[in-house]
Amino acid sequence: MPRPALLRSAVAVLSPFPGHTLFSNQCAARILTMDGLIEDIKRRRYYEKPCRRRQRESYETCRRIYNMEMTRKINFLMRKNRADPWQGC
Amino acid sequence: MQALQDAAAKQKVEEKAAPAPSSSSSSIYPPVPGQESPLRWAGKKFEEIPIAHIKASYNNTQIQVVSAANQPLARTSCGTEGFKNARKGTGIAAQTAGIAAAAKATAKGVTHIRVVVKGLGPGRLSAIQGLTMGGLEVISITDNTPIPHNGCRPRKARRL
Numbered sequence: 001m002p003r004p005a006l007l008r009s010a011v012a013v014l015s016p017f018p019g020h021t022l023f024s025n026q027c028a029a030r031i032l033t034m035d036g037l038i039e040d041i042k043r044r045r046y047y048e049k050p051c052r053r054r055q056r057e058s059y060e061t062c063r064r065i066y067n068m069e070m071t072r073k074i075n076f077l078m079r080k081n082r083a084d085p086w087q088g089c
Numbered sequence: 090m091q092a093l094q095d096a097a098a099k100q101k102v103e104e105k106a107a108p109a110p111s112s113s114s115s116s117i118y119p120p121v122p123g124q125e126s127p128l129r130w131a132g133k134k135f136e137e138i139p140i141a142h143i144k145a146s147y148n149n150t151q152i153q154v155v156s157a158a159n160q161p162l163a164r165t166s167c168g169t170e171g172f173k174n175a176r177k178g179t180g181i182a183a184q185t186a187g188i189a190a191a192a193k194a195t196a197k198g199v200t201h202i203r204v205v206v207k208g209l210g211p212g213r214l215s216a217i218q219g220l221t222m223g224g225l226e227v228i229s230i231t232d233n234t235p236i237p238h239n240g241c242r243p244r245k246a247r248r249l
Binding site: 010011012013014015016021024025027028032037038040041042044045046047048049052 | 117118119209214217218221227228229230231232233234236237242243244245246247
């Protein structure tokens, strides 16, 4: 029995404003991007060999770690950026 | 509608359409086929409105307007509009095809449509804009791009 090898993921957006499709377009595009579907579709256009895939995933992991630590550092240092605590002195 | 039912991961965002009375629930998700909803467009329920399937491939864009009972109403593509070869894979060609499809559909008495887009091509956005410019009112946009769960192996990577 043939098994469907693909399942379609449907993202549906209802348009609130008649005649203005840009808002619902952006809505749908944002949902797809936030869930990582757009880049997944782009990546599946050509085959990605397992060696390339491992390199890419390692690179993305390192990048994610670096970005998170950097934002953590920045948020920590921004605590010093406050309104003048010694006003008048 | 069948695409919505087939999908394993359904993510729906719902908002109140402007002609409907503003009541408590306001979300961007279209009405689920099972549940009753007060939203009506030209007196029709969501399930009875015709669907415009847009296949936006990288080299071409094809549009087919189908009634809710899957009866074909209008079919256009960039090629039928006089574009050839590389020019078919552009946004302008998709917009022209959208306008032509809207004209054919309005000749058959269609006012509101739900749009189902398939593929990530250059005509993805322009085709919907063309349908709107041609006089049809788009009430919902569904993305039905086929995503294989590791099915067929795609072609080899390009070396640039």
